[in-house]
Amino acid sequence: MVNEKAYALGSKRSAIRELFEYAKKRGAEIGAENVFDFSIGNPSIPAPARVHAEIERLMQEMPSVELHGYTSAQGDKSVRETIADNMLSRFGFAMDADLLYMTCGAAASLTITLNALTAEQGDEFLVFAPFFPEYRVFVEGAGAKLVVLPADENLQPDLEALKKALNPKVRGVIINSPNNPSGVVYTKEKLEGMAAILRAHSETYSTVYLISDEPYRELVYDESTAVTFPMNVYENTLICYSYSKALSLPGERIGYIAVSPKAADAKSVYAAVCGAGRMLGFVCAPALFQRVVAACDGLTGELSVYRKNRDLLYKGLTDCGFECIYPDGAFYLFMKTPEGDANAFCERAKKYELLLVSGESFGAPEYVRIAYCVATERIEKALPAFALLAKEYGLRG
């Protein structure tokens, strides 16, 4: 007699975790270097040197009881001030440090935000396919309902679908740009269109908040690709940020929630964020890393590795004849399967030791996700296997 929902979530592995375990087993059989595992979104480049330098400095300069002591629940005040100042200098947005709440990473940012905004059981949150599947777990955990909307042909949000889906139960729209799993960066025009629709609805009915989940914000590879800072486009915005990907610190669980000072009822929303954090069991974000990320806010690891991987993989796969979405950011490439059934395609790919994630759980059952945060040699060695796979489908190969 336990919580059934929790039991179900805890006893069945996610598709990605299944593949991860398969990779280990297969690696033991034929050698890890012969398994082309593209399943996990774990950063493959080291944290910037500044991270360890800051840890050293803090251990030397700050008394232990202060450095490792509780910060306020919202996070250390000077940490929040630094991040708010950076939002002004980096994005031209005047953030209020007292509307920033430091969290234990992206998942915490999302569960806290969703719990804070769910006023009644059955409230709705909208998301565009393809989307990170844990959103469903988080939304349902908050007692709300996830409604999945289609993307357009470029995997940008379908704004007509958004218009139709809005109703007084909708509390928020979750966006994720650069996107996991597609690598697509939402255009400024799309976000402006979205803002106009949400603004009109908010003014007439009830406020719809934009929840921008942006752990990949800094991971873009072309000069021409600009990630739009959503608070500059829509007033009712909450940013859920994590330093996991930009600083290659996914295990350290550190991020923040930012409530736009221009949002309707910003102070009430922030109070609800603080209360939801308390209810879910978050006391404060890890104290040492709060200070580390404040000093490293805006830095990244050596992104040229990801750029090289992306270019190599995109060229290799399109040369084989595969249809791919050009990945502007994040470290995922989304590839259309020639047979239209991603699960079947992934099974075939396994014959060539290629481990890809089916798009089914992302709400895109014709695609597969290929995580290219791996050693470049893995991609070089895998391309001939992709070519053989392509030939099976009558492509150039």
Added chain:
Amino acid sequence: MVNEKAYALGSKRSAIRELFEYAKKRGAEIGAENVFDFSIGNPSIPAPARVHAEIERLMQEMPSVELHGYTSAQGDKSVRETIADNMLSRFGFAMDADLLYMTCGAAASLTITLNALTAEQGDEFLVFAPFFPEYRVFVEGAGAKLVVLPADENLQPDLEALKKALNPKVRGVIINSPNNPSGVVYTKEKLEGMAAILRAHSETYSTVYLISDEPYRELVYDESTAVTFPMNVYENTLICYSYSKALSLPGERIGYIAVSPKAADAKSVYAAVCGAGRMLGFVCAPALFQRVVAACDGLTGELSVYRKNRDLLYKGLTDCGFECIYPDGAFYLFMKTPEGDANAFCERAKKYELLLVSGESFGAPEYVRIAYCVATERIEKALPAFALLAKEYGLRG
């Protein structure tokens, strides 16, 4: 339109937080050294030297992407194995590493456990007064009901009350020994009595789990005081542990949940723990500190400071004529108020710049909590103020 419960929790300060803010304000007026703040349970001794030594070693020896990468959701396997091994050597208990789940600290250990065990809305968890007030937030956040039972005259659990309170809706009993706020350590006899009652009920009706919240386990000051390892006494036990107090790392958010391998449905309970963690937004416990605490498991800071503080304060207050519970452990002294109304007593104490926490929120409205995790000089300087306060009540002073 936000989550009302979260809003209420986030917009009203706890009594302890109110005092903390008052202390800052008053300190600015008369000098911080003249404010005798005994409100906060923040460790006042540095972390053991081994903590920083381990951080240094890990930064030098482990590749960044591994050290700061995701661990499995349950926690790094070798970390869990080390902690399980230590349970055998320290407490003679054969723990299974695959029933250990690393968490972001005590609050996370509790919310995850309570969510995992709440099968239906309205399920009950029992606790004995006096108790840590956040238990109510955590239990209600899980959709369950907190039922408070009385203590006996020594502030040990009242077992007759326990017998009467048991019913088929009861999922668990929360204990906290050494206790916050009383400093009392539950005796082995009491725990054995409790186990017999819970065992009989579990065998006849449904399993009642013992949830042992033990962040103060290592903080005891007399050779004669033994903290009973609850898994040695009752099979259906979950330990919610945190390293915050023992290693003086409250800001780093690191602890664990241990499900006894002897518990009924241990594997299902563990699966529900994993699922509840996922639902609440916990991905893995902070990775660097997982490894640090594994290396430091069982160590403490220099406890002689707390022992000295306890002895000085207990003698000073009883010499004044105050009636105090002898604190075997933790770093709190629980004192009976001469007028029987802790709120009024705390207001009078403020006249002497003594900041004490009323027992009301702990379910003990005749007591005040005095946190002695402070510099020894603060106690020395405060004792004359306590003497004046005592005289107001016609005590020796």
